[in-house]
Each structure stands twice: as structure tokens, then as C-alpha cells.
Amino acid sequence: MKTTRNTAAKTAVLEIFGKSKTALSHTEIQKELNDLCDRVTTYRILDRLVNDDIVHKIVNLDGTVKYAKCHHHAQRVHIHNHAHFSCEKCLEVTCLENVKPSYILPHNYKVNDINFTLSGLCPKCFNSNI
Amino acid sequence: MKTTRNTAAKTAVLEIFGKSKTALSHTEIQKELNDLCDRVTTYRILDRLVNDDIVHKIVNLDGTVKYAKCHHHAQRVHIHNHAHFSCEKCLEVTCLENVKPSYILPHNYKVNDINFTLSGLCPKCFNSNI
DNA sequence: AATATTAACGCAACAATGTTGCAATTGATT
């Protein structure tokens, strides 16, 4: 089995996730890292974290990709079945860990992962919009 | 008001959508068009079709973007509230027009659009996988 | 049918994002 190592860059990335209340893009993380490592390395760290189920990937309607740290204990087969909210105004993406969609699927579909992203105005922007 | 025109390229794109059972990427459409027009034009046509609610955009977990023709009559405020299925094996993306997620959102969120994409194995690949 | 208006187009150039190969480095294990 391929063992995964703790490097300075990976530790720094995890620290950034720890401090952030919102999901982060590769670019945002790279900036926050202050070029502690090459951007390719950051991509590879994110890939590893996703594979190890420490972080999950969120794809927005506008195509941007963000990452957020999981708040659960990884299980055998992991499905991120909670919703995400993407604010069209402040562009922040947040996990709605308590919002889980229910749906009825036709037979013979095997679901491995879901992406449920709502976009619109977050409470902060909604209120300042009145 | 900006009027929208019917051009040869736009007509060809719509014909391609008419024939396709699955959602199509810009690249797939461009190939199918056999370079009838420049790729930039195809991007602009797709943008227009999305704006006019004739086509809707689907963003996959892997980041790929696809488009599908709407099967509804455009309303005032349009939310694509049906699910999409993205097969990890054949890579096809299909509209599940009858699958609509239900969910309960905290107060003060204003939803303008949703993206509910399930990924896994489609019935075709699921069966050929046994 | 000719003309006017401007949406749509082609082309070239650019930008953002992500990927790959490979030699050098470094974390973890013995």
C-alpha cells in the first residue's frame, strides 16, 4: 500500500483549511501559502487530500472548483451527500452540512458520488441587499 | 431589447441537440459541426442559448461542462431543478427530468439555480459490469 | 428591391486552470 507522508506543504494546506470557514480554490490556497511550494505541488496535495477523504471537491455552476475540509469520520465508501451554497455576489462557497437532498432514482443506477450545489444569495448578501 | 438572430451555425447546433440523447460538451459539438464555424462562435452560440433558456449547462464533478436542450417551456424565473447523471465509465451525461431533489434550507438563503449531479454507473454500464 | 442597422462572425491573441515527465529532494522505516 502506498503510504502518505506529512510534508511541510501539506501541513500548511491543512492549517489553511482549518482556519477557513468557506471552501477554497486552488488559487486562493496558493496565495495563502505565499508560494511556500510550487503550484503543481498544491494541485498534487489537494488531489491526495481528496483521495484520502480529508477534503472534498466542490464544482460550481460557473465552473470554478473549490475544496473544503470534511467534518466527518471517513467511512468505507464515502459519499458527500450534503449541499453546498455558492453565493453569486460574494462568491463564497460554504458547506451546508445539515442540508441533505432526498430523491428517488430509477432502477439500475449506481451512485458513487453526488454534487448538490445551490447558488444564489447567502444570508449575509441577502440581508445587505434589501 | 437585443434581438437574437437565426444563423446557420446556431441552426446546426440546435439540430445537433435535437439528435442527441445525452448532454454535449463544447468540444463534442464543435466536432459534430465539422468546423462549420469557429470554436469561439460555438462558445458564443452556447452562451446565447443558455441565456435564452433553450439550453442548460451542466457542470460535472470532474469539472467538465456539458449542455442539454431544455424540455420545458421557459418560465419567467427558470430553475433547472432536475437531476443529472454522469456515468464514470462511458462518461455520458443525461438529464433525469423526473428526478427532483427535495431539501430544507435554513432561512435567508435565496436560491436562483441548483446543480444536482449524481455520478456513478448508468444502467447500460451497470449491467455490463456484472 | 435596395438600404440601414447591428447581431453575429472569424481570427488572433491572451488568460486561467490543470496535467505530465523527470531529476532532485526528503519523510519515514529499518
Added chain:
DNA sequence: AATCAATTGCAACATTGTTGCGTTAATATT
């Protein structure tokens, strides 16, 4: 300390999408 391979940096490349601008052509007007 020596070993092994996971991780990194760098350069190069690929893909996807955007922008500016002069030209073309769809549609409305005369």
C-alpha cells in the same frame, strides 16, 4: 546512518474559455 519511495520543483504542454476588433450577414426599414 542507510535505504526506499513518496513528494517536490521545474519546464513544458494541453485544454478550456475569453476578449478586441474589423468584417459579414440577418433582419427591419424604406
